[in-house]
Amino acid sequence: MRRFVRSHATELALLAVIAVICVFLSFATDRFFTLGNAFDLLNTSSVNIIFAVGLLVVLIAGGIDISFAVAASVVQYLTATVLGWIGGGNWIVGFIIAGALGVALGCINAFLIHGFRIISIVATISTFNIFFGLLMFFTGGVSIYNLPDWLTTRVVLFEREMADGTWAEITLPVLIMAICVFATWALITRTTTGRQLYAFGDNPEGARRFGINIGAMQFIAFGWLGLMAGIAGLVQAHYAQEVVPNALYGRELDVLAAVVLGGARLGGGKGSVLGCILGVLLVSITQNGLNLMGVSPFAFKMIVGAIILAAITLSNTSIERLLPFLKSRRVPS
Amino acid sequence: MADQALDGAAPRPLLSLRNVNMTFGGVKALKNVSFEVLPGEVHCLAGENGSGKSTLIKVITGVYKPEAGAEIDYDGQSYPHMSPVTAQASGIQVIWQDLALFPEMTVAENIAFQTVIGRWPRLVNYAEMRRVAINALQRLGVTFDVDLALHHFPIAQRQIVAIARALIGEAKLVFMDEPTASLTQSETDYLLDVVRNLSASGVAVVFVSHRLAEVLEISSRVTVLRDGALVGVYPTKGLTQSRITELMTGKTFDYSVLHRDLSRSPVMLEVKGLSRPGEFDDVSLTVRRGETLGITGLLGAGRTELALTLFGMRKPKSGSVALDGKPVRFGSNRDAIAAGVAYLSEDRLSLGLIQPQAIADNMVIASLDKILSGGFISSDRKRSLVNRWIRDLGVRIGKQDDAISTLSGGNQQRVAIAKWLATDPKLLILDAPTVGVDVGARAGIFDIVSKLADSGLAIILISDEVPEVYFNADRVLHMAQGRIVGEFTPGATTLQAMEEAVYA
Numbered sequence: 001m002r003r004f005v006r007s008h009a010t011e012l013a014l015l016a017v018i019a020v021i022c023v024f025l026s027f028a029t030d031r032f033f034t035l036g037n038a039f040d041l042l043n044t045s046s047v048n049i050i051f052a053v054g055l056l057v058v059l060i061a062g063g064i065d066i067s068f069a070v071a072a073s074v075v076q077y078l079t080a081t082v083l084g085w086i087g088g089g090n091w092i093v094g095f096i097i098a099g100a101l102g103v104a105l106g107c108i109n110a111f112l113i114h115g116f117r118i119i120s121i122v123a124t125i126s127t128f129n130i131f132f133g134l135l136m137f138f139t140g141g142v143s144i145y146n147l148p149d150w151l152t153t154r155v156v157l158f159e160r161e162m163a164d165g166t167w168a169e170i171t172l173p174v175l176i177m178a179i180c181v182f183a184t185w186a187l188i189t190r191t192t193t194g195r196q197l198y199a200f201g202d203n204p205e206g207a208r209r210f211g212i213n214i215g216a217m218q219f220i221a222f223g224w225l226g227l228m229a230g231i232a233g234l235v236q237a238h239y240a241q242e243v244v245p246n247a248l249y250g251r252e253l254d255v256l257a258a259v260v261l262g263g264a265r266l267g268g269g270k271g272s273v274l275g276c277i278l279g280v281l282l283v284s285i286t287q288n289g290l291n292l293m294g295v296s297p298f299a300f301k302m303i304v305g306a307i308i309l310a311a312i313t314l315s316n317t318s319i320e321r322l323l324p325f326l327k328s329r330r331v332p333s
Numbered sequence: 334m335a336d337q338a339l340d341g342a343a344p345r346p347l348l349s350l351r352n353v354n355m356t357f358g359g360v361k362a363l364k365n366v367s368f369e370v371l372p373g374e375v376h377c378l379a380g381e382n383g384s385g386k387s388t389l390i391k392v393i394t395g396v397y398k399p400e401a402g403a404e405i406d407y408d409g410q411s412y413p414h415m416s417p418v419t420a421q422a423s424g425i426q427v428i429w430q431d432l433a434l435f436p437e438m439t440v441a442e443n444i445a446f447q448t449v450i451g452r453w454p455r456l457v458n459y460a461e462m463r464r465v466a467i468n469a470l471q472r473l474g475v476t477f478d479v480d481l482a483l484h485h486f487p488i489a490q491r492q493i494v495a496i497a498r499a500l501i502g503e504a505k506l507v508f509m510d511e512p513t514a515s516l517t518q519s520e521t522d523y524l525l526d527v528v529r530n531l532s533a534s535g536v537a538v539v540f541v542s543h544r545l546a547e548v549l550e551i552s553s554r555v556t557v558l559r560d561g562a563l564v565g566v567y568p569t570k571g572l573t574q575s576r577i578t579e580l581m582t583g584k585t586f587d588y589s590v591l592h593r594d595l596s597r598s599p600v601m602l603e604v605k606g607l608s609r610p611g612e613f614d615d616v617s618l619t620v621r622r623g624e625t626l627g628i629t630g631l632l633g634a635g636r637t638e639l640a641l642t643l644f645g646m647r648k649p650k651s652g653s654v655a656l657d658g659k660p661v662r663f664g665s666n667r668d669a670i671a672a673g674v675a676y677l678s679e680d681r682l683s684l685g686l687i688q689p690q691a692i693a694d695n696m697v698i699a700s701l702d703k704i705l706s707g708g709f710i711s712s713d714r715k716r717s718l719v720n721r722w723i724r725d726l727g728v729r730i731g732k733q734d735d736a737i738s739t740l741s742g743g744n745q746q747r748v749a750i751a752k753w754l755a756t757d758p759k760l761l762i763l764d765a766p767t768v769g770v771d772v773g774a775r776a777g778i779f780d781i782v783s784k785l786a787d788s789g790l791a792i793i794l795i796s797d798e799v800p801e802v803y804f805n806a807d808r809v810l811h812m813a814q815g816r817i818v819g820e821f822t823p824g825a826t827t828l829q830a831m832e833e834a835v836y837a
Contacts, residue, residue, distance in 0.1 A: 003478070003480060003481060006481070006485070007481070007482060189457075190456055190457055191454050191455065191456060191457060192449040192450070192451060192454050192455050192456075192457055193454040194457075195438075195442065195446075195449040195457055196449060196450070198435070198437065198438060199435050199438065199446065199449075202435040202436060202437045202438065203433060203434065203435050203436070205431070205433060206432075206433035206434060206435060207435075209429075209433050210433075210446060210447070210450055211450060212450065265437075269435065269436070269437040269438075270437045
């Protein structure tokens with residue numbers, strides 16, 4: 001138990017913050033503590049969670065990526081265009097196209113970082129501008145509304161009518177999110193590749209001496225984020241029922257903040273899928289609560305920023321300081 | 334096992350090298366070196382920086398290919414040269430000085446990391462990892478919580494983890510490069526115990542260390558290299574620290590205690606009843622102008638904490654400090670520097686010097702106000718200040734603008750001392766000034782210290798190596814658990830008596 005607390009300090013701190021916020025919102029609003037609202041939260045957070053678990057893999061491997069959100073926009077646009085050419089397609093074809101395009105864009109980043117030894121933040125700020133610039137240039141900022149029917153039809157996986165006559169629904173994005181989360185969890189904790197990614201992020205020189213293929217690590221990490229970004233792009237197009245070139249612009253910083261909040265370390269070697277999800281949920285629960293409380297949307301960013309700051313301070317404070325009884329037994333020497 | 338090897342009929346060596354030559358850019362790094370390790374022995378490789386120790390290790394582990402004519406016999410096989418793959422596959426392991434561990438991963442994963450290496454991705458078998466790790470630790474006679482992340486453990490235990498990792502590859506020969514450089518005395522003792530267990534289980538250990546006390550304690554034989562050539566192989570029994578130093582440097586050093594009469598010299602620092610709960614308690618001491626006061630003691634004795642308090646970086650709970658007759662109470666180390674206190678940090682690499690910056694910039698960093706001209710830094714004044722210190726302290730450098738990291742340990746330490754002398758201190762606190770400095774260069778540093786004392790500076794010399802304070806301080810205080818428990822005058826007390834008191 002003590003060891004669990006020590007090794008999951010960030011996750012526990014986040015859970016505590018989320019619990020406090022939830023209790024507060026349950027009393028402050030009458031809508032928050034309902035099944036419908038909980039499902040809504042999941043539906044709206046799905047895209048960000050998919051982005052987040054992808055970014056987590058890059059952070060674990062010691063990199064950072066600023067370009068994934070606009071890459072997802074590029075993927076959305078290209079996928080919609082290609083689907084138009086081939087005359088419709090279906091979900092499987094859509095995912096194959098979006099996933100492949102996403103992986104390709106991720107590999108561009110990996111190639112720049114590994115091939116030319118450019119540090120990842122500089123490489124991805126460049127590709128962020130290039131991707132977004134190309135997209136705006138070629139589309140002229142025009143959105144696509146004419147999407148295939150299968151892509152714009154809402155898929156409800158579970159529904160229940162509430163006492164007040166509203167419907168609580170879980171939709172397709174949640175299932176896709178769950179698959180992405182499980183796949184990422186399996187990759188980073190259950191496969192040798194995942195452990196090599198952690199080792200590479202933790203101590204690149206140590207990893208190199210073990211004969212780990214450093215280039216492969218970069219391509220796997222950025223490729224995985226590309227895959228997740230491609231999938232998230234398609235899911236977002238489905239959710240919004242349109243493709244707007246700048247719809248995801250700016251999303252990268254929200255996701256990055258949530259992932260770091262969830263305990264991933266800028267610098268590599270540390271981070272968990274659970275922390276990542278909790279980080280995204282904390283931000284979306286806060287926004288959702290502010291919404292329900294009728295707070296002006298102009299104040300959202302400010303309050304979300306303050307909550308992130310508070311949560312990160314709490315999780316950086318050593319667990320021994322917060323819970324002094326844990327200190328009683330030290331590591332055996 | 335090793336003793337038997339020395340006395341009776343010698344067993345076949347596990348490793349034997351002959352005629353090893355290496356040249357780098359026209360410089361002979363190894364000249365006709367031969368080297369031999371017996372199964373299960375602890376063998377020390379001694380030599381100053383640049384004597385060829387690391388080159389020799391790299392030849393044995395296959396990193397370098399020696400020139401033609403070299404003969405390498407290992408475990409019954411002959412090789413013209415090694416390759417890293419053959420070396421590892423046949424049980425030669427190196428524990429690098431920087432350990433190459435993964436702090437965020439668990440102990441088990443660090444030890445058994447080899448099991449997740451491989452060409453194709455597989456599922457991780459955590460149970461197997463734990464089993465392998467626990468086995469390796471058991472062989473070393475230690476028990477750890479293998480499920481805890483490595484960063485929770487102190488550096489000495491991480492060393493053990495690095496050794497355990499080397500063992501899972503069925504090691505027969507383990508090289509340890511300066512394993513104790515960043516350890517305190519008690520941590521070192523712990524590590525040496527592990528090395529003994531390792532040797533008892535039949536693994537040969539080649540130990541490289543600057544600390545000669547350890548070399549004498551742990552090894553059965555010592556091979557000495559100087560300037561890339563073999564000086565000789567000696568049984569440890571009968572060797573002394575000064576003898577090894579002579580062999581390593583080719584020079585004889587005059588070890589004698591200081592005899593300075595300072596009874597009439599005015600008191601520079603007077604500390605009365607200084608306490609910081611949990612760190613040190615009721616410390617009183619005086620240092621006179623021109624005096625070197627040694628402070629020694631084991632880990633956790635509170636030496637560095639005391640020094641940092643005198644330097645204004647920590648605030649005492651009670652007690653008083655007077656400098657040059659005036660009571661002082663420092664709010665920060667800036668106050669302390671202004672009042673004339675200088676503190677040479679124990680960790681030169683990360684705290685004392687800014688490694689990637691130029692030598693000149695490092696030297697003036699604590700005294701920038703002295704080289705200002707019209708509010709801006711004057712490069713002429715900087716240059717002349719730096720030249721003066723380089724000359725006075727005999728620092729050997731290429732150019733002033735070279736990065737500090739290009740210098741040897743001894744020269745880096747001289748720059749660090751110069752940095753503080755440039756602030757015109759009255760009191761100079763030297764915390765472990767010879768860590769990572771060659772024996773030959775140590776003497777040079779203590780020459781400087783002695784000259785500084787003669788020029789009227791009051792000096793506090795902190796070291797956990799008793800001989801160092803014995804031969805270089807006028808008086809020595811012994812600290813243990815935050816208190817001063819003894820005072821010695823070198824000469825009046827023997828070195829042996831002092832060592833017994835401190836290491837007891």
